[in-house]
Amino acid sequence: MTAQPTADPALDRSARTAPLLAVRDLTVTFGRGRREFRAVDGVSFDVAPGQTVGLVGESGCGKSVTSLAIMGLLPARGNTIGGSATFAGEELLTMSGNELRDRRGRDLAMIFQDPLSSLNPVVPLGTQVAEVIERHKRVSRGEAREQARAMLDKVGIPDPTRRLKEYPHQLSGGMRQRALIAMALACEPRLLIADEPTTALDVTIQAQILALLKELVQDSETALVMITHDLGVVAGLCDEVNVLYAGRIVERAGRHDLFARPRHPYTGGLLASIPRLHEERGRLTPVPGSVSDNIPWEQGCAFAPRCSSAIDVCVQQTPELVPDPGHGPDRLLRCHNPLPAPPTAAGSGQPAEEETP
Amino acid sequence: MTSLTKPGDRKKARIDSLAEAGALSDEEGVSLWRSAWHRLRRDPVFLIGAVIIAAFVILAVIAPWIAPHDPAARLLIDQRTTQNPVPGPQPGFPLGADDAGRDMLSRLMVGARQTLIVGVLATLGGFAGGMVLGTIAGGIGGWADTIVMRIVDVMLSIPSLLMAFSLAAMFARPSQWTVILAIAIIQIPIFARLLRGSMMAQRHSDHVLAARALGVRPAPIVFRHMLPNSVGPVIVQGTLVLAVAIIDAAALSFLGLGNPDDTQPEWGQMLGRSQQYFNTHPEVAVYPAVCIIVVALGFTLMGESLREALDPKSRR
């Protein structure tokens, strides 16, 4: 039922370099039998070196589970992972624990939402960063410490020599997140997954961290997967955006395209519901209901009960993720009745029913 | 009646917002206690514990009628010799007899009653005392908290069994009531501290702040908001402490501070009498010991699964 078209349009982008991370039909199921819950349901995407791909969605859309599954960080029991995730051609999902541990930190790194709980509270910061370097780069302790100092300096932590000796609780939230980024980047990973890295931070600190991430991606050709609920963060940072809803990708587009011409009613609804700083006050247009109103994907479109453009077919047939005609191969859409697209250079918007081109 | 919205001119936007909030089932609400009970009924650990306890409770109630012999009758006293002080199993006496020639099986069955009465009453006493002290400390706070908690600290600083021994020894004539009282008193600080701790956490919670902001009087805040949200862990502790209470009662009896009237058998007391025959006839000690362990296990299983069922984090 989640049959992905074998020739994924995302693969045909000959102009772009080969993907570093290729996720195909990733499925994560928690529990068994009657209490089974599919958190991620056939998610596919690619990330190329130097590219920033965004996974956007609300709580419960499966964006964090996706990243944990790729990193092999889901608990060993109580879940089933299907599909594939290859990193530079190697399958990550079937890799042994040791191999994966070796990969994590050296090739793949992750930063989390809560920097305090991601750091060991009783080990000085310098030791934590140096340990990562020592382990993956196989250098001496003194050398690792020197590199750790340089790394803290690079992510903008003032007076790094002193900070090396301090404990996580002595740092502010922004500095902790910087330290975590320093740890993640210590071994120059080729892929960085950032799971809501700025959600716990204040806006002025968020601006600092986002600027830092942007700089790192540009300078080092690191591939970045950015997981967030904040469309503002996506707008400034991501090259390509995947909008997730109830475990499936409902829309994929380049960031300019997505914000200028949202096609999925959920994306459109999200954009219409956020108050803008630069707009006069007026009534917002909320998305009605909440995720608890969803219907299962097997019965139709999960978003249909909340959707203002829902038509009969939406609760009868599951929409597939297909290229959006007239918008090039990079734009995918999972909708029976998409929002009308304003005329574009690429071609005029198609009327409704267009699920099979 | 007070009217929030003028019925005539309610805007369309308002009507929309009715649907906007999302669907809500028409069913009656399910309280946390009910959903905990719902999960408990399907928890095998709880069921095993409950079956064990139910079996012993039933046994305790009907034992006098189904016991094969009178537990106080010295039926096999003639078989007792200096070489063999404890008559062994024989027809009609599957577990043999004790050193006074009384049927072991009958004594174990009838003993369930005394043992459970002591354990349950002692725990209930400790629970009640702890609730009072914990509510005073956690509900009033300030000086009341300081005084109560210092008393509790002093009580906790004395090893509990030692305290029970001294309390039991204070009474001129030990009886099962002295045992119950002693164990209840040593349990009070455990309950009081636990309740006070969770009341303190409630005191700083948003919903208590909301009640204060609403102008609710202090007493209803304590009894309607703080207490109901704090007793969960205390009840769990109660089931776990029950097991300890039975073992403590056995220990007191074992040391001769229990009920001296051995026509009313009790497991701890039986265990105590058996000490002189440990080397030659360990089975006399093993029978009551196994009973104590199984009952304690039953209560522990129930307590552990109750803890899990009441934990809001484990709720779906």
Place this chain on the structure above:
Amino acid sequence: MSSPTQDPQQVPSPDVTEDPTGGRTPGASDDILLEVRGLKVHFPIKKGVFIDRTVGHVYAVDGIDLQIRRGETYGLVGESGCGKSTFGRAILQLETTTDGEVLFNGTDLASLGGEALRTQRRHMQMVFQDPLGSLDPRQTVEQLLLEGMRAHGLVMGGGARERLIELLRAVGLPRTALSKYPHEFSGGQRQRVGIARALSVNPQLIVADEPVSALDVSVQAQVINLLADLQEELGLTYLLIAHDLAVVRHISDRVGVMYLGALVEEAEADDLYAQPLHPYTRALMSAVPVPDPVVEDSREQILLAGDLPSPANPPSGCRFHTRCPWRQETRCDTERPELRVVQIDGVPPSQRVACHWAEQIASGELQPHEVAVTLTDPTATESDHDEGLFGPASVIEAR
């Protein structure tokens, strides 16, 4: 006590609704519902094993003056640790105030206690950030809504149920919600219950502390619209506390910007967003990510160096001088600026700013410069700069 003394049952809604002007007219300075004068809330930092010894204070709120007019929405923005939540609670007398007056309808709440304060609570209510945590998990919606009405003697006889259904309808919930418990609702629905509870006692002022920040993006707009609708229908006055500038701008008439326990700027919402005067306001507004790639690509950001200094050890002079890109050698680190009206073209007198150099910054005479990052240790106190592993927990708790 200047609140209405009639039988509350007979009052359809707070007396404001009878005001023909609708109370929404800005500049009606004679119609002030809440006035705060020199409010300070300092939390002692205690240390010691046997005897608690005060080793310092967290200056959570350190001298705030503001006025809120009837029927308006006053938005208070600031980052975590600036003391905005403490301020909101202090207004409702849910925190002990150290100094200052809170005049509500002319009555100084800070001087009231016990029963006198309790009866006043009916006129001012709070909506919390965490919709689940602020609802007692063991009470049905019916019990939750009735509680406040009972505490103030607002329910008698059989009318209660109608009133409850009315309240639910006002917040967009069906009547089946009455028998349900908080855990059975979605986040947005819970927040609606929280709002209904606040409305249950017919308040005049509602302090909403981050009312939407715990909700999903798509649901936030529902609650924002609901708050706006209720204000219009019931003539409510709001103090909206939030970190999200876009949300604040969207529903506020006037906005105050808070930094380390004090207001740095105050203005009509549109004026503030049109021309922010204080360097911190400028930085804050430039840091908000905009969900529009075109804007994101072109705009200039003022990136602030470093973090918020510890409120237990605030900088001397202007509290923002350690991070300010326009900081000057004189005055900034020695003299604490007061909120003042500035003489700048296009800036109305209602816009006040606490900066010594606001005019020069606005005219471009002063240009931003590099700022060296100063270390901020979240555990530092004024008397003890090098806390060990066991720093005082109260510093972190006092937000």
